[in-house]
Amino acid sequence: MKKIKLILYFPPEKTDKPFTYHLVKDYDVIFNILQAEVQPGKRGRLTIELEGTEENIQRALAFTRDYGIEYRPFNKNIVRNQGECVDCGVCTSVCPSGALYMDTDTWKLNFDEQKCLVCELCIRACPVKAIDVNMFD
Known part of the structure; x- marks a missing residue:
């Protein structure tokens, strides 16, 4: 398939x-x-x-x-730079699909690429610019 x-x-x-x-x-x-x-x-x-x-x-x-x-x-995806990310969670508040979410045990940001709609709202919301969009063929 x-x-x-x-x-x-x-x-x-x-x-x-x-x-x-x-x-x-x-x-x-x-x-x-x-x-x-x-x-x-x-x-x-x-x-x-x-x-x-x-x-x-x-x-x-x-x-x-x-x-x-x-x-x-559909030839783009969201990329999170884990080295830049400070796990603040601001991006989770604008993510309509729940692809970005906080692990409540570790308070680390998680990203489920399968749920991501690539709406790009998280890119604008990230205060440290740790999220970007990747275009591919």
Whole structure:
């Protein structure tokens, strides 16, 4: 099984259509919505993780393109410089997914990359600039 993360861009006329239903039913892929900004009649954006066989993912991507939805790979992640971090926890207060959290036994900052939405709120919140975004291909 393969997993990929994508950002989908919906044109206004597609935001009220059952697109994700077809991904599951017709292309046998599992999807996880990581972040959504979708309103009927307005351009929408959906960050998702797709899981399935290589063939099914490729078929699902072809359907996405043919359906009129633009997509691009989700190619960035958050990096925490542990040498710079002072474990103050300020970043945890702005993290919407709970990816950044304090260990209540050690009072050390922990980061769960799998939960991270890469919203970048933590970068602006960090008083010592110990958090950055990494772009990759």
